[in-house]
Amino acid sequence: MSLLVQKYGGTSVGSVERIESVADKVASFRAQGHDLVIVLSAMSGETNRLIGLATQIQATPDPRELDVLVSTGEQVTIALLCMALKKRGIDARSYTGGQVRILTDSAFNKARIQAIDEVNMRADLQAGRVVVVAGFQGVDENGNITTLGRGGSDTTGVALAAALKADECQIYTDVDGVYTTDPRVVACARRLEKITFEEMLEMASLGSKVLQIRSVEFAGKYNVPLRVLSSFKDGPGTLITLDEEDSTMEQPIVSGIAFNRDEAKVTVAGVPDVPGVASKILAPIGAANIEIDVIVQNVSADNTTDLTFTVQKNDMSKAVAVLESVAKEIGAREVRSDDKIAKVSIVGVGMRSHAGVASRMFTALAADGINIQMITTSEIKISVIIDERYLELAVRSLHTAFGLDAEPTESRVRG
Ligand code: ASP
Ligand code: MG
16 A cells, blocks of 8 residues: 555646546546545636636736636636545545635745645544645735746645655546657657656656656755656556666667747857857847857857857747847857757766767668757757758657657557
C-alpha cells in the first residue's frame, strides 16, 4: 500500500461524465488499498472563460480580484468529485488551497508556494478518507487567495507529494506519456518508460508541453517521483526521476528530439572586432526585454566580426529596430534578419559519457542535405538552427540516427 498524489487535468474533469469516470478510477485505486490525495484542475476551458469575463470589464484585470475569480474553477470540480466518490460509498473531503493551507507569497497570478500544512490531510488519510484538493491556488499570509500561474495544478500536485512524502505524484492527462519526439512529426515516436528531471526540463523548455515546467523543477528539487499517464487509456505512462543509473538496460545516448519553430535569427554584420562590442550590441536588447537564445560570433579576415543570435519570432522586428541604431553607433556594416528558421535539439544524459555524438548528429543532417546555420551545446543537449523548411525532415533523420524509432509492429513487417 502506498500514498499516491494524483492530479487530473482539465480534459479529465471536463464534464460530469468525465468526473464520474475519474471517481471510478479513484475507487479502483482505493480498492487496491492505496491512500490517495487527489488534485484537480478546473473543467477544460473554464479558466479561459473566467479570464474572458474579467477582461470584458477591465482590459488588465485587477490581479487580486482575478485570483478570486479564476480560483473558482477548481472549487467546482473538487466538490463534484467528492459527491461522485460519496455516491460510490467512498468517504472523501474537498479542500480549497486556503483550507489545506497552501501558503504562498503575495504575487497574485504567479504566486510561489512557501509552505504546506499537511496536518488536516494526514488526519483525513488516517480516517480512511480520500483527500481532494483544488489545484492552482493558495493563500497568502494575509488570507488573500492567490494562484500559481497557468498550468499551476501540476505544481500543486508535486508540492503536496513533496510535503506528504508521497510514494509517487501521478499526473493524469490526455496523452499517455512523454514521447521521444512529437508523434505528429514522427509517426514511429515512442513513449519513454523513464526520463530524468534534467532531460524533461530540456525537452519541456524546447516545446514538449506536457507539464508545467515549474512542477518538474519542483519535483527535481525535492526528488518526487513524477509519472505522466493518460486518464483515458490504461498504461504505465512515463516516469520522471532523478536516477540515471538504476536502469538495468543500456542507457540510450539520446532520449529525445525536441524542436522549436518559434525563433528568428538576427545578424549584425561587419562589426569592428574590438573588446566591448558584444555587450554594446546585447545590452540594449536586454534593456528592451528581449530574450536571447543561441549566440554565434565569427571573425572575418578584415578585423570585423559578424554577431548572430536568435530571439522569439514576435520580438524580431523590435530587435532589428534596436540593432539598427546600435549598428550606426558602433560602425557596423548592416543588420540582417530571418524568421524562416527552426531549432532542433537532441537531448540525453547519456551524452555525458559518450564521445562523437555531435558528429553523428551533423553527419545525419548532412546526409539529407540539411545546412546547419548555428550550433549550441550544453552537457546534455546539442541544438542546431536550420532552415524551417527542413525541420520535419531533420527531426525524422535524427530520430532514426539515434535509434529512437519504434520497432516495426507485426502488421507493419508483414506490410
Ligand atoms: N485551471 C488552471 C489553468 O487552466 C490551472 C491548471 O489547470 O493547471 O491554467
Ligand atoms: Mg495542464
